[in-house]
Amino acid sequence: MIGYCYEIAHKDVEYQGKLVWSQVIDRALCFEYMKGGSLAKHISAESCIHNWPITYKIIKGTCEGLHHLHKGGEKKIFHLDLKPDNVLLDEELVPKIGDFGLSELFGSSYTHQQSSTKGTIGFMPQEYIHNRKVSPKNDVFSLGVIIFHIMAGEKGYSDYWDARRRPNFSPKIQHKFIESVQEYWKKKMETMEGYRWDETDLLGVTRCIDMAMRCVEDDRDKRPYIKDIINELNKLDSEVSEMLKKDPKPPIGQLKRKNRVNDLEAVKQNKSFKYLGKDIVVDPSQELCFPFESNKNTLVENRALVQAGS
Template sequence: MATHTSSPLSTLPKNLPASFMKEITDNFSADRQLGKGAFGTVFKGILSNGEVIAVKQLGANSAVSHERQFENEAVNLMAAQHDNIVKLVHYCHETQKKVVEHDRKYVIVDVTETFLCYEYLSNGNLDNYLFGSGKKFDWPERFKIIKGICQGLDFLHNGTGQHIVHMDLKPDNILLDDNMIPKISDFGLSRLFGQEQTRINTQTVVGAFGYLAPEYLYRGEISTQSDIYSLGMLLIQISTGEKNKSNAEDKCGTKFIEQVRQEWTDRKITSMYASLPAGHLQEIKRCIEIGLQCVEVDRKKRLSITEIIDKLNGIR
């Protein structure tokens, strides 16, 4: 498993002023916008030495508060230094007193601006590659991406001494670098568990339709197995090329799972990928099987990330 070997203390992100964030993004120009998600807008930032970084301006109207988003992302990303996890390079958490009008009176309030800066990944997100109109990638590249995502998730679940549950795994949150190495991003919902902790409950259920584990959606139950459910959806889509188009009526993606179970038989895989070598066909079948095991309704029947990696490597 590849990890960054430099000392965490020497690479800790710096707290930079909000004025610096505005300067490097050309005052958050629309031309610099890279994307917009549930937790904020991402802009391209260009440093004085020409280096490009991605600057996320945390959104004010998210279901998760500014403070919570900032704490989730900053703390958990500082703990997760791995080649398959996006790197946090700088941040900004600045509170200033400002005069605003309220009920026809002027009042002084504290206004906090919060930004997170990441390494810039030129190939965008996995959703664009899987379902966009651009270049499609071949099976060996897809298999490499599957393995990379799993290695990143293994590090989150087992590699930091505590358990980090991402809570929002989906194609949009897998970024690709120049060499098509996948990096897990967007930790706005993530939870950090203590060593002895295996699950917690929450009153607030948020996340992407089609990727929500049933026990999380219906009981607010969070565990590493919540991530495994979402990972299963990722594996199925990367392997089949089919898009999970679930909506508010099907938040767990049940219809998509049933469609894959019924349609993606050995015969279909063999006919769809007739030109591929037998070894690649076996890998595709294995990945679909693993994906379907990951999306079992009963979380105890799902594979652990360690078992998934072993199966991908043909060990189990």
């Protein structure tokens, strides 16, 4: 919230058979305009619609927002209804957490119990659904579901959740699921023109899906605190930074431009068009010269026709 404004009006109202001079206050809350809309609009049935660097930016930004709520001051804030609809993105796709209609303020004690259950089905942990217990781990569970939706879509999370409920669930099955997510993102990014998928991307995808799995553990004691998640992501950023120092990756925009220049070189070398990209884009920095020469015989014939017609 950016701020608020209010207007006071005075009027007579009836109270216990008498007219009473009262103040009527109308308030309006002012919120930041989030041009990107809710995160839900950026998630398809399979994953986040953006490339991996932007997707990771959204994941980490959401984690940082939740960390800000949980660390608080004297009072810590538990959101209790964290879901993609309540994560808003600005013009630069920076996420911010909104809609605190169900949020609660708590003191130093980390575990509380509510008289009734409120929230969104699918984003609430078992201890809250059955016993109405409230702790920071409630929001961590919801965060894990959000990350699952971002990385594997709602169906991917549903498939994983069903597998977890089967008697034969094992670390091997869990590892296969991680591999399937890795392969999905690898194929998705390789379809992007000029993008170079490498070990830094693979590391990020692996850490994030593993983190999501730990966040949705049935036993809340096995779930990490949000401060631990932030530490993990900061460590990941440091590792990726060191890896890129040894093998720098050009920005996506430069990679696209380089790929288009290669396509133009292929044209100059008279290579078959079937080996080029899906669409040929003329780079403004390249000057195309076509050595076409007018057909002299055709010009002579045209002149003869003109003279005959005149």
